[in-house]
Amino acid sequence: MGRGPLLTEVEVGMVLALRDHGFTHRAIAEHVGRSTKAIRTVIDQREGYGSNFKGRKPAKLIGRELRLLIREASKTGLSARSLATSLDIDASLRTCQRRLQGSENMEYVKRKHMPMLKKSHKIARLEHVKKYLKDPPFWPGIIWSDEKRFNLDVCIFTSSITGTTYARNRIPISPAGTEEVE
Incomplete structure (x- = not known):
């Protein structure tokens, strides 16, 4: 446990005077407002109190x-x-x-x-989005990560959310395997 501050000269004088008048350690501690261990140390060491406290x-x-x-x-x-x-x-x-x-x-x-996005990075991102927003040439060939169950051999996969089966070009397929007519 940490060491508390040393008693001042006034407190040491009070402790010694109260002890000479016959007060107990506990009564002196309550009167001075310090711990009984501090009071006991002062009474045991008398004049040498505080000399072996090196501090930090x-x-x-x-x-x-x-x-x-x-x-x-x-x-x-x-x-x-x-x-x-x-x-x-x-x-x-x-x-x-x-x-x-x-x-x-x-x-x-x-x-x-990550590095901070600078103004030039933001402008480049906006230009990329504007370029491919209207006519995305390569989006049909991309398999999205939210499409959980799919078979790459046949290029047919089923959406786990809607339960609809899709072909590679995202055309819904009937459960029997034939294309639906719209």
């Missing part, structure tokens, strides 16, 4: 490097791994990820696995 390690990413990391991430949109290697940061990948995640100005967005 100094942060690897602070100041200039942290600002540089966040600035480059917002400017380029690169991943934490590529930022850490390109900026030559002396922190682990996970530390860079934590700092980027903790920044208030940025939010993680999962990248799409």
Whole structure:
């Protein structure tokens, strides 16, 4: 479990004074607003309280490097791994990820696995559709994926939705195998 903050000098003085007046550990903890373990530690160590608390390690990413990391991430949109290697940061990948995640100005967005459609791509798509919308020369030869059951040897298949049997040129066929007359 995590370690709470150390008691202040005022709180340590209160704990020692209350203990000298005969209060129990639990009563002192309620009065000071700290845990009984913290009270017990203060009473056991007396003058040496807080001397063996080393605190946490100094942060690897602070100041200039942290600002540089966040600035480059917002400017380029690169991943934490590529930022850490390109900026030559002396922190682990996970530390860079934590700092980027903790920044208030940025939010993680999962990248799409395809390039962005540009205006030229959209125009080319529209031209293709306009060209083949009226007179599609090759559509009769295409077998669509929603046509589940078909036999490629005979080029006759049955639609699973309507139950109608079709030939290769999409003419409905009667169940006996002869073409229907319209």
